[in-house]
Amino acid sequence: xxxxxxxxxxxxxxxxxxxxxxxxxxxxxxxxxxxxxxxxxxxxxxxxxxxxxxxxxxxxxxxxxxxxxxxxxxxxxxxxxxxxxxxxxxxxxxxxxxxxxxxxxxxxxxxxxxxxxxxxxxxxxxxxxxxxxxxxxxxxxxxxxxxxxxxxxxxxxxxxxxxxxxxxxxxxxxxxxxxxxxxxxxxxxxxxxxxxxxxxxxxxxxxxxxxxxxxxxxxxxxxxxxxxxxxxxxxxxxxxxxxxxxxxxxxxxxxxxxxxxxxxxxxxxxxxxxxxxxxxxxxxxxxxxxxxxxxxxxxxxxxxxxxxxxxxxxxxxxxxxxxxxxxxxxxxxxxxxxxxxxxxx
Amino acid sequence: xxxxxxxxxxxxxxxxxxxxxxxxxxxxxxxxxxxxxxxxxxxxxxxxxxxxxxxxxxxxxxxxxxxxxxxxxxxxxxxxxxxxxxxxxxxxxxxxxxxxxxxxxxxxxxxxxxxxxxxxxxxxxxxxxxxxxxxxxxxxxxxxxxxxxxxxxxxxxxxxxxxxxxxxxxxxxxxxxxxxxxxxxxxxxxxxxxxxxxxxxxxxxxxxxxxxxxxxxxxxxxxxxxxxxxxxxxxxxxxxxxxxxxxxxxxxxxxxxxxxxxxxxxxxxxxxxxxxxxxxxxxxxxxxxxxxxxxxxxxxxxxxxxxxxxxxxxxxxxxxxxxxxxxxxxxxxxxxxxxxxxxxx
DNA sequence: TTGGTGTGATATATCGTTTTTCTTATAATG
DNA sequence: CATTATAAGAAAAACGATATATCACACCAA
Numbered sequence: 001x002x003x004x005x006x007x008x009x010x011x012x013x014x015x016x017x018x019x020x021x022x023x024x025x026x027x028x029x030x031x032x033x034x035x036x037x038x039x040x041x042x043x044x045x046x047x048x049x050x051x052x053x054x055x056x057x058x059x060x061x062x063x064x065x066x067x068x069x070x071x072x073x074x075x076x077x078x079x080x081x082x083x084x085x086x087x088x089x090x091x092x093x094x095x096x097x098x099x100x101x102x103x104x105x106x107x108x109x110x111x112x113x114x115x116x117x118x119x120x121x122x123x124x125x126x127x128x129x130x131x132x133x134x135x136x137x138x139x140x141x142x143x144x145x146x147x148x149x150x151x152x153x154x155x156x157x158x159x160x161x162x163x164x165x166x167x168x169x170x171x172x173x174x175x176x177x178x179x180x181x182x183x184x185x186x187x188x189x190x191x192x193x194x195x196x197x198x199x200x201x202x203x204x205x206x207x208x209x210x211x212x213x214x215x216x217x218x219x220x221x222x223x224x225x226x227x228x229x230x231x232x233x234x235x236x237x238x239x240x241x242x243x244x245x246x247x248x249x250x251x252x253x254x255x256x257x258x259x260x261x262x263x264x265x266x267x268x269x270x271x272x273x274x275x276x277x278x279x280x281x282x283x284x285x286x287x288x289x290x291x292x293x294x295x296x297x298x299x300x301x302x303x304x305x306x307x308x309x310x311x312x313x314x315x316x317x318x319x320x321x322x323x324x325x326x327x328x329x330x331x332x333x334x335x336x337x338x339x340x341x342x343x344x345x
Numbered sequence: 346x347x348x349x350x351x352x353x354x355x356x357x358x359x360x361x362x363x364x365x366x367x368x369x370x371x372x373x374x375x376x377x378x379x380x381x382x383x384x385x386x387x388x389x390x391x392x393x394x395x396x397x398x399x400x401x402x403x404x405x406x407x408x409x410x411x412x413x414x415x416x417x418x419x420x421x422x423x424x425x426x427x428x429x430x431x432x433x434x435x436x437x438x439x440x441x442x443x444x445x446x447x448x449x450x451x452x453x454x455x456x457x458x459x460x461x462x463x464x465x466x467x468x469x470x471x472x473x474x475x476x477x478x479x480x481x482x483x484x485x486x487x488x489x490x491x492x493x494x495x496x497x498x499x500x501x502x503x504x505x506x507x508x509x510x511x512x513x514x515x516x517x518x519x520x521x522x523x524x525x526x527x528x529x530x531x532x533x534x535x536x537x538x539x540x541x542x543x544x545x546x547x548x549x550x551x552x553x554x555x556x557x558x559x560x561x562x563x564x565x566x567x568x569x570x571x572x573x574x575x576x577x578x579x580x581x582x583x584x585x586x587x588x589x590x591x592x593x594x595x596x597x598x599x600x601x602x603x604x605x606x607x608x609x610x611x612x613x614x615x616x617x618x619x620x621x622x623x624x625x626x627x628x629x630x631x632x633x634x635x636x637x638x639x640x641x642x643x644x645x646x647x648x649x650x651x652x653x654x655x656x657x658x659x660x661x662x663x664x665x666x667x668x669x670x671x672x673x674x675x676x677x678x679x680x681x682x683x684x685x686x687x688x689x690x
Numbered sequence: 691t692t693g694g695t696g697t698g699a700t701a702t703a704t705c706g707t708t709t710t711t712c713t714t715a716t717a718a719t720g
Numbered sequence: 721c722a723t724t725a726t727a728a729g730a731a732a733a734a735c736g737a738t739a740t741a742t743c744a745c746a747c748c749a750a
Contacts, residue, residue, distance in 0.1 A: 008467060008705095008706060009706065009708085010706080017654070018729075019707090019729065019730050019731075020707085021709085021729085021731085022730080023730060024709095025708090025729095026708065029707095032705085032727085032728070032729080033728070033729080034728060034729090051463070052467065052706085052707070053402040053404070053467065053706050053707065054400075054402050054467050054468055054707095055399075055400045055468050055706080055707085056400075056706035056707035056708085056735090057707055059705090059706085059708090059735050059736065060709075060734075061709090064449075081436065082436040084634060087435075088426070090432075090435065090436070090439075091435070094416075094427075094452075095453060098452060101451065104450065104451050105411075105450055105451075106449050106451045107439075108438050108439060108440060108443045120392070121351060121396040121729085122396040122398065123399055123736095157534075185574050258366075268707070289635060290635040291637050293635050293638055293639050294605045294638050295639075295640030353736060354737065363699075363700090364701075365700095366697070366700075366738075367699060367700075368739090369737065369738060369739095370699095370738090373738095377699085378698070378699080379697085379698060379699090382699085397736085398735085398739070399737095400735085400736080400737085402703090402737055403705095403737090404707085404735090404737075405704070405705050405736080405739075406705085406737085406738060406739090468706095530733050573744070
């Protein structure tokens, strides 16, 4: 039997000898209430340990002071662990949201779910941040719908021209360029690319575009035969590398479209008696926390998750406040560690 | 100018030719409404893309269908990244909450903040999960207050006897025991312990207790001179190891109270020309994602974050539903990898 | 005929705020 | 002095649902 009689604004009103709306105003420091009354009300509220009921407040004011973060994945439900890059993003978004005085509602959704209406329509949140990967073709459709409905949302991902909705993403093309350029400068001529060959994952496609730009810049050819399918898991990187080895094409370096792919690649190479970086040089993408501790420490393209989280949060907030915002592209950085070894002439 | 006229239950009622409360019932499949009417109402609701307003619902029903996760840290606000172990927990709790059909509100709080009333008192959540580390003495005080208020909450951490509140934690003593035993079996006599010497971090204290039990079990002495202060960061592990080396005590192995400490220790050892595991064997604690990719791959004590997340969520839910629950202790596992090398006789 | 029972819905009260409108006392103005 | 402003607050009306009480009606038993 727990005596949970939470005090309400009416209780405070009685004690302070004022009307209930006055309490509401006083607590929000409204100038419509005299300083004296304000202080008296606030003191009493503090003594009673009073907290405004957010549901009542939100209902009346039609604002929730909450953002929703929707993580979606293409993969099977069975996966127990979240992609480390997204996990890092989750952490940074959590922090950024807190810093702006908002609450954050975190949720997982399969891409197929009906998240369209789930959050903003139900008044759970004022705005939504989408984080994930998957098939963008269906995604764009859904986004268009959301956009027509006037929802406030930002997507982490490639900034696509002429698409509805707001995007915040890294400059994948630049990242892909930096990675390939680094390898080319080290004298590698045949650089395999492990990423997506189809056009469903624009991030990977852009990274490959950067890869080709780096090649043409130095008068090399980006050979299609060196391009292999790999997605977001260590396992797929492993498989892709085995495939690469089987085809027998000549190569001395690999540019991986994600660090997880790189982890799998290193494993596959090692199992086939190839040493990194001595025999094969490797560059990753993301700079997940594990990257620097790999053996060898992974040279990779860093996506600044800290800045990304802030940019995402700031963007939705501006959207919510009807300020002008446009999609933004964050710059990436090459982090040189040991997986590409010394320059070879 | 966005036409955001969200339909309400009244709108549905008009269209369906019934009263508004009937709509409410029909949508919740109440048997008080005839099947026919129910289906008609539901169809119309679907067509209008209607979603119940959670604030109104929560206000009336005094339930939020939401859990709050409070991450707190002792450390400076400046830290940009979250401890990887807690990040993993965050991921698993997110998943577990979603599986139970609840929403999850995630927040950071410094331990000094007034989170007491922030969530449940404000009706933001039905229950709270606390996750973090810090000085337990002040923590217990606060918890007692919460408990008296009849709040529903669970803390991740050491199960402490005679304390108010519900705890879910790993069996730290057992973990510490497993780690030390593994090293002792490999023939090590002088095993340094890097953790907390004071009693402020019960997890670490328990791990050390297990360490001593393993020693006494084989008739060895747990020497106080081999115990060093280290907390939750890589940096502190690094410093502790330098200190260990400076004192000049003889040792051939280190049991680290966390993987992050182990990372720092390996770094320090390597800088001083000592090889792991050839010269010094190392065991960690946690099994963070990075652990298996370290060089050498880290032998460590795994805390099953997946099970932990589920246990935490299930516990709060039972508390909320007034079912009987008691604190639970999850078992830990020794994960043997390469950092302890081959048995030395 | 009267009264009881069950069914399917309606009417009304309620949750705890914020917002809008109204009141009253006092001060300022011409 | 009559009038208008201003201040400070009260009263009432939302917000959009759920919960409780009530009603109309059909059916059946006594």
